[in-house]
Amino acid sequence: MRTIDLRGKSLAPADMLAVVPRAAQARAEALATAAQIVDDVRTAGESALRDQAERFDHVVGHAIRVPAEHLAEALESVDPEVRTALENAIGRVRRGSAAQVPAAHITELGPGARIIQRWQPVGRAGVYIPGGKAPLASSVVMNVVPAQVAGVGSIALASPPQAGHGGRVHPTILAAAALLGIDEVYAIGGAGAIGALAYGVAGLGLDPVDVVSGPGNNYVASAKRAVAGAVGTDSEAGATEILVVADDTADPDLVAADLVSQAEHDEQASAVLVTDSVELADRVADAVARRASDTLHAQRVAAALAGPQSAIVLVDDRGMAEAFSNAYAPEHLELHIAGAAEAAERFTSAGAVFVGDQTPVSLGDYMAGSNHVLPTGGQARYAAGLGAYTFLRPQQVIEYDHAALDQVREGVIALSAAEILPAHGEAVQARFAERSVRVDRR
Incomplete structure (x- = not known):
């Protein structure tokens, strides 16, 4: 050192x-390469994934969508001590993640005027689990449990095909997925997996997700940057x-x-x-x-x-x-x-x-x-590690009745005039015109 x-x-x-x-140069090179890999998957789908599997994982002809029997076999054959450790970790991470889900909160601004702050889970999440140098079964727990705690209804998991296991995802990773009830698993590795989860692959029945999470090398982290905007991502856990x-x-x-x-x-x-x-x-x-x-x-x-x-x-x-x-x-x-x-x-x-x-x-x-999927490359100055909040969207629900709207009417009109956006004020004023039929539609 x-x-x-x-x-x-x-x-x-x-x-x-x-x-x-x-290692700034390594990260810069990874970004250019990862962006190309993601674009290949977006445009060529399964064909690109198979080319990448042959090139990077030395696997051909494998089942990209993992059959249910592979999951069942992996769970049945996993070492009992490993299963017990995974179950213990699941319970601990589930308890730690539960503290990350805020309760809904109502702010009463006055009679008939309130804002409801709520947190909505995304509809579908995609989690990536590394399996190259180390089959990170623990990362299955760290990604899936917070998504489940957040209330995500659909979770897809991707992990590299293993040449040493006949092109299957590593069996310990499959066992962890099965323990958590995940049955949508894909044998896809690296930056290509991030692209597949983000954009979907119709030929595999893989629908696009709303959020992609998971650790990996610098190529995986860079791939998240490449798909940002198309989907939400956690921090770049490179x-x-x-x-x-x-x-x-x-x-x-x-x-x-x-x-x-x-x-x-x-x-x-x-x-x-x-x-x-x-x-x-x-x-x-x-x-x-x-x-x-x-x-x-x-x-x-x-x-x-x-x-x-x-x-x-x-x-x-x-x-x-x-x-x-x-x-x-x-x-x-x-x-x-x-x-x-x-x-x-x-x-x-x-x-x-x-x-x-x-x-x-x-x-x-x-x-x-705690969760081990954490920001790297200095992002911890402004980004958080993975948690249930990664899969939640804060959302405000606004409810005003006619009297409450009247209380702020002049303020809206004044500010809209100051910003030279008069139609904004007119939209409020329309609710007080004599011809307006006011019906509370809540």
């Missing part, structure tokens, strides 16, 4: 943004990121373990340590090197740690660490610092904040009850 030394520097917010480690803020009280081996745990996702994964302790930085670097060489995906981890997106950042003090973290806006933020619980409120920009050394990101990936 490279070292970025910010000690002794006074950085304005724009300067801080400029020094955060990013290649994973972890930023650990640590001081001299931290355990260097635990910090190293957590950095490596996220680096194993993908060669584009970001692992960043921010600390004001040179001694800790050195000890973490040694521990990372040791763990990285011993882990199963050592080659993948090494590539991620050596990339421009990973670094050890040296800062002067806690305040500078906070400023750097908020500028970086990581997907996952871990606080290995004294007084972490009290300090957490000052770390305002992160997809999720993991407080203390007993709350690793791995917990959030599976069993915390």
Whole structure:
């Protein structure tokens, strides 16, 4: 891991943004490629999907629409311990997601004048589940449960066909889908899956969705940007990121373990340590090197740690660490610092904040009850992670009776005249003309 030394520097917010480690070139290249893949699916449908499956997944002749028997077989054969863990995760995420559905609220502005604030679920959602380097069955839970809690009536799931499983979606992913009652599943991977969900594929009976969600690599994240406007999307949950803020009280081996745990996702994964302790930085670097060489995906981890997106950042003090973290806006933020619980409120920009050394990101990936589909690439400065609210549309319902309208009539007329839009005022005035027959049609 490279070292970025910010000690002794006074950085304005724009300067801080400029020094955060990013793989900017990789993201730019992914956007151009993903946009072309999405357009191919939009114009050529199933033909494009089969070409992409052969090129990227090394699969031909597979059933793109997953037959019901594949789901049933996967659920029947799943390891009992895995099934129990999935069921536990489902219950926890369901409870965590329930808090994200607001109750309807009525604002009484006066007699006969009220606004009803309500949240309507979208009619149909499409969820993408990665399955390339890792079959993320946990992502089935993280995407489907919030949609169900929100009240979405129709959910389609897409995940890559697996050459090692005869062109089927990975069986653990299918088992998780079956546990949640999802029977519309497609063996489609990557950016092509995002395009298929967004635009539909008539030949497969795949209807367009209203919202697309789900994590993936930078190509999947870029594909969401390509379909934005045609459908709603969650934040761009691209290649994973972890930023650990640590001081001299931290355990260097635990910090190293957590950095490596996220680096194993993908060669584009970001692992960043921010600390004001040179001694800790050195000890973490040694521990990372040791763990990285011993882990199963050592080659993948090494590539991620050596990339421009990973670094050890040296800062002067806690305040500078906070400023750097908020500028970086990581997907996952871990606080290995004294007084972490009290300090957490000052770390305002992160997809999720993991407080203390007993709350690793791995917990959030599976069993915390929080959601692991989170914004990457700095989007946590303005975007939220996946939740039930992703599938809800806030909507206002306005109800005024004749007397209440009369109370604001002159105001509407005055403002419409000021904006040189007189017909607006006339539309209100028409309701008070003598010839108007006023009938309350509520």
